[in-house]
Amino acid sequence: xxxxxxxxxxxxxxxxxxxxxxxxxxxxxxxxxxxxxxxxxxxxxxxxxxxxxxxxxxxxxxxxxxxxxxxxxxxxxxxxxxxxxxxxxxxxxxxxxxxxxxxxxxxxxxxxxxxxxxxxxxxxxxxxxxxxxxxxxxxxxxxxxxxxxxxxxxxxxxxxxxxxxxxxxxxxxxxxxxxxxxxxxxxxxxxxxxxxxxxxxxxxxxxxxxxxxxxxxxxxxxxxxxxxxxxxxxxxxxxxxxxxxxxxxxxxxxxxxxxxxxxxxxxxxxxxxxxxxxxxxxxxxxxxxxxxxxxxxxxxxxxxxxxxxxxxxxxxxxxxxxxxxxxxxxxxxxxxxxxxxxxxxxxxxxxxxxxxxxxxxxxxxxxxxxxxxxxxxxxxxxxxxxxxxxxxxxxxxxxxxxxxxxxxxxxxxxxxxxxxxxxxxxxxxxxxxxxxxxxxxxxxxxxxxxxxxxxxxxxxxxxxxxxxxxxxxxxxxxxxxxxxxxxxxxxxxxxxxxxxxxxxxxxxxxxxxxxxxxxxxxxxxxxxxxxxxxxxxxxxxxxxxxxxxxxxxxxxxxxxxxxxxxxxxxxxxxxxxxxxxxxxxxxxxxxxxxxxxxx
Amino acid sequence: xxxxxxxxxxxxxxxxxxxxxxxxxxxxxxxxxxxxxxxxxxxxxxxxxxxxxxxxxxxxxxxxxxxxxxxxxxxxxxxxxxxxxxxxxxxxxxxxxxxxxxxxxxxxxxxxxxxxxxxxxxx
Numbered sequence: 001x002x003x004x005x006x007x008x009x010x011x012x013x014x015x016x017x018x019x020x021x022x023x024x025x026x027x028x029x030x031x032x033x034x035x036x037x038x039x040x041x042x043x044x045x046x047x048x049x050x051x052x053x054x055x056x057x058x059x060x061x062x063x064x065x066x067x068x069x070x071x072x073x074x075x076x077x078x079x080x081x082x083x084x085x086x087x088x089x090x091x092x093x094x095x096x097x098x099x100x101x102x103x104x105x106x107x108x109x110x111x112x113x114x115x116x117x118x119x120x121x122x123x124x125x126x127x128x129x130x131x132x133x134x135x136x137x138x139x140x141x142x143x144x145x146x147x148x149x150x151x152x153x154x155x156x157x158x159x160x161x162x163x164x165x166x167x168x169x170x171x172x173x174x175x176x177x178x179x180x181x182x183x184x185x186x187x188x189x190x191x192x193x194x195x196x197x198x199x200x201x202x203x204x205x206x207x208x209x210x211x212x213x214x215x216x217x218x219x220x221x222x223x224x225x226x227x228x229x230x231x232x233x234x235x236x237x238x239x240x241x242x243x244x245x246x247x248x249x250x251x252x253x254x255x256x257x258x259x260x261x262x263x264x265x266x267x268x269x270x271x272x273x274x275x276x277x278x279x280x281x282x283x284x285x286x287x288x289x290x291x292x293x294x295x296x297x298x299x300x301x302x303x304x305x306x307x308x309x310x311x312x313x314x315x316x317x318x319x320x321x322x323x324x325x326x327x328x329x330x331x332x333x334x335x336x337x338x339x340x341x342x343x344x345x346x347x348x349x350x351x352x353x354x355x356x357x358x359x360x361x362x363x364x365x366x367x368x369x370x371x372x373x374x375x376x377x378x379x380x381x382x383x384x385x386x387x388x389x390x391x392x393x394x395x396x397x398x399x400x401x402x403x404x405x406x407x408x409x410x411x412x413x414x415x416x417x418x419x420x421x422x423x424x425x426x427x428x429x430x431x432x433x434x435x436x437x438x439x440x441x442x443x444x445x446x447x448x449x450x451x452x453x454x455x456x457x458x459x460x461x462x463x464x465x466x467x468x469x470x471x472x473x474x475x476x477x478x479x480x481x482x483x484x485x486x487x488x489x490x491x492x493x494x495x496x497x498x499x500x501x502x503x504x505x506x507x508x509x510x511x512x513x514x515x516x517x518x519x520x521x522x523x524x525x526x527x528x529x530x531x532x533x534x535x536x537x538x539x540x541x542x543x544x545x546x547x548x549x550x551x552x553x554x555x556x557x558x559x560x561x562x563x564x565x566x567x568x569x570x571x572x573x574x575x576x577x578x579x580x581x582x583x584x585x586x587x588x589x590x591x592x593x594x595x596x597x598x599x
Numbered sequence: 600x601x602x603x604x605x606x607x608x609x610x611x612x613x614x615x616x617x618x619x620x621x622x623x624x625x626x627x628x629x630x631x632x633x634x635x636x637x638x639x640x641x642x643x644x645x646x647x648x649x650x651x652x653x654x655x656x657x658x659x660x661x662x663x664x665x666x667x668x669x670x671x672x673x674x675x676x677x678x679x680x681x682x683x684x685x686x687x688x689x690x691x692x693x694x695x696x697x698x699x700x701x702x703x704x705x706x707x708x709x710x711x712x713x714x715x716x717x718x719x720x721x722x
Contacts, residue, residue: 372656375683376612378702383618386705387625403614449658 005208009201016197024190031182035175042172044098045165048105051095052161056154058084058091059116063147066123070140078127088116105160112153119146242339243327248273248292251336260320260343262313277339282307282319291324292337299334301325310341318343358548362474372446373414377407417443425468428556428583433463433472433497433510440476444484451489458496463510466583467556475549475560479514479575482545486518486572493517494570500578509558509580518572520564529562556583604649604716605629609639609665610681611657615701619652622705623712636660643669648676650715652708655682655691663691670694677715681708 065081068074092113099105122143234241240257244250250268253276258264261276268276279288294302303323310318322341329335384404391397417439437459441448448455483493496513521529530550546562553560558579565574606628610616613634620630631646633639636659643651651669655662666678680687680695683702692698699711 371685372683375701376615379683380612380615380618382702382704383615383622383708387618387621390625400618403618407614446656450656450661452658 006205009205013198013201016201017194020190020194020197024186027186028179028182031175031179035172035179038168038172038175041168042165045161045168048095048098048161049158049165051091051098052154052158055088055091055095056151056158058088059147059150059154062088062120062123066127066143069127081123085120092116102164105157105164108153108157108160112150112157115146115150115153119143119150122146239340239342242273242277242341243336244273244292244339245336246334248290248337250276256342260310260312260318260341262316273337273339278311279308279320280311282309291322291339295324295326295337296334299326319345319348321347355548355551358474358545361545362477370414370418370443373443374411377410380404380407381411413442428466428468430464431467431469431472433465433512433579434459434461436469436472437476437495437497437512440473440480444477444480447481448484448493451484451487451491453484453487453490454492456492456494458494458498460498463497463499465510465579465581467579468552471552472556472579475552475577476512478545478549479577483514483516483518483573483575487516488518491517492569494567506578507580507582509578512577512579514575515565515567515570516572517570520572521562530560553577553579556580558583603627603629605631605647606650606652606712606716607631607633607639607642607646607648608652609633609636609657609662610652610654611635612654619708622708623652626709626712628712636665639665640668643676644672648673650712651676651678652681652712653678653695655680655684655687663688663694666691666694679711679715 062081062084065078065084068077069081092109095109096106099109126139126143234252234254237254238256240260241252241254242250242257242261243252250271250273253261253263253265253268258268261268261278263271263276273292274290277291280286281288288308291302301323302325308320308322310320312318320341321344322339324337324339326334327336327338381404384400384407388397388400388404391400437457441455441457480493480495484491487493494513494515496511496515498511500509500511502508530546550560556579558577560575560577562573562575565572567574606623608616608619608623608630609632610619611634616632616634620632623630631642631648633642635657639653642648651666653662653665662680662682666680669676669678677696678694680691680698681701682698683700685700687698697711697715699707
């Protein structure tokens with residue numbers, strides 16, 4: 001349940017309560033008002049009755065006063081008469097006002113007033129004009145008749161008012177009862193309604209809450225499972241993994257990382273990466289840049305420099321190959337850095353063994369040529385010495401000696417060339433590529449001749465570069481032997497060497513191109529040519545030649561590409577090697593990128 | 600046997616061929632030489648040859664191919680396969696009467712040729 005829903009429910013509950021109570025109050029107010037009105041009418045009737053009684057009494061007093069005066073002739077007896085006279089008039093006025101709402105009673109009062117005034121006129125006329133007639137029974141009789149009429153009218157009024165009062169009393173009683181009933185029923189009813197409504201709403205809230213709680217629990221469970229799963233995955237992978245927070249402090253390291261660094265997860269947690277992951281350059285022993293800093297600086301995935309050595313807590317060293325990547329949040333903010341690395345010490349040893357192996361393989365490929373180049377002159381020398389031994393003719397001897405010397409030079413040259421494959425200066429030396437190519441071809445001459453391969457050389461005078469001659473001989477031997485194997489018997493090979501001026505992104509250097517008349521490179525093979533153990537020669541190939549060659553060329557800061565040639569005489573492969581004039585090579589460096597394809 | 604045995608030497612190594620001829624001639628053989636297969640086969644066909652000293656690795660026809668043709672034409676003529684290589688193909692070895700590795704010295708060469716033609720030489 002979301003907070004919006006909850007506040008809507010709360011609003012409904014508040015509004016419901018206020019509304020219910022307001023309706024209840026309104027009904028009560030109305031009911032009380034009705035009851036009050038009924039009571040007011042009742043009091044009104046009482047007041048009218050009282051006034052009528054008073055009026056009746058005053059009129060009676062006047063009549064009694066008049067009779068007293070008649071009997072005694074004492075004018076003092078007339079005092080009440082006169083006093084009542086002053087009060088009766090206003091009393092009639094106020095009564096008229098009080099019952100103005102009731103036309104019947106108003107008419108009754110008017111009749112009573114008229115009759116009274118008639119009696120009063122009669123009484124006053126008698127008092128002023130004919131005081132002697134006071135004793136006149138006839139006149140008395142007339143007075144009595146008039147007064148009876150007044151009384152009759154008064155009686156009528158009173159009885160009607162009494163009837164009205166009774167009814168109003170009943171009304172008031174009824175309204176009071178109704179009020180009580182309303183209070184006793186309306187209250188509980190409103191409470192019941194309100195309660196039901198609240199229960200309904202609260203039940204909805206409770207349901208929504210339960211749903212939310214269940215969902216939350218489910219999510220928490222999922223999160224937990226997901227985290228467990230990731231943890232297990234990270235623990236299980238064969239590479240070492242270290243995760244750091246954005247400050248570069250270790251957050252997690254898996255089992256392999258624990259083994260390589262020598263730190264347990266508990267020990268390492270929270271420690272700066274540089275403490276746990278102590279890396280130096282294999283050759284210079286200089287401390288390498290903290291990968292976290294590097295990732296933060298470049299904000300991208302970075303690979304470690306080659307020849308990085310991890311020194312574990314117990315002092316053990318591992319050559320490692322690794323990468324560091326930023327961990328980014330949803331908002332692309334860097335949350336940390338994850339390092340993945342592996343121990344390549346064994347791999348490096350294997351690689352070294354493979355390189356040595358390939359050197360032997362090259363020597364093996366040259367063995368036939370070498371045997372031929374050494375055995376032939378040796379054979380001649382042995383024969384010449386045999387001839388010289390018994391030769392009497394000194395001129396002839398000298399000639400034989402010259403031949404022997406010539407053949408010996410040949411053997412020595414071959415021997416030197418052979419050794420140069422293995423003997424290597426510790427730093428790059430100035431060398432003439434043309435001379436180098438010629439010496440390689442010298443060793444391969446026999447082999448090419450056997451296959452009747454037509455070799456076309458296109459070499460300028462001298463091309464001087466810096467490099468390791470033995471390694472470059474290995475590369476060239478490899479490439480030319482490949483070309484010879486691809487071309488087959490009676491094939492053609494063209495070798496071109498030229499100096500090239502500096503270009504953008506590239507210094508001056510030399511390009512060697514070897515074209516052959518073979519079948520060229522199959523489409524699918526192009527990408528794999530430089531991979532170790534890739535061979536198209538079946539049992540005959542080690543699959544290491546081009547891999548090693550590329551390594552050597554890259555070590556010299558050069559490039560090596562293989563593509564299909566477009567020259568009509570050489571429809572096969574074209575190998576193009578670029579070597580810079582000034583090499584950056586040291587005795588060990590190998591670019592990791594071994595992939596190359598056709599142009 | 601009045602005339603000395605005639606040996607045909609075929610080798611593309613000119614100096615080697617020249618020196619070998621001198622060594623064999625000093626041992627009393629009559630020596631014919633050819634620098635490649637075609638010329639060698641011509642001499643083989645047109646002369647009475649008692650033995651052939653044949654190099655294996657040559658441009659054009661190699662020793663095995665030449666030996667095969669010779670065996671077809673004159674199967675009785677013995678052939679010494681005289682090569683700089685140690686690992687010759689078995690087929691080539693099967694075609695030859697004898698084999699000899701170059702560089703083993705004139706004594707071995709003379710002994711092998713002697714065995715080949717069954718002749719002790721003049722000396």
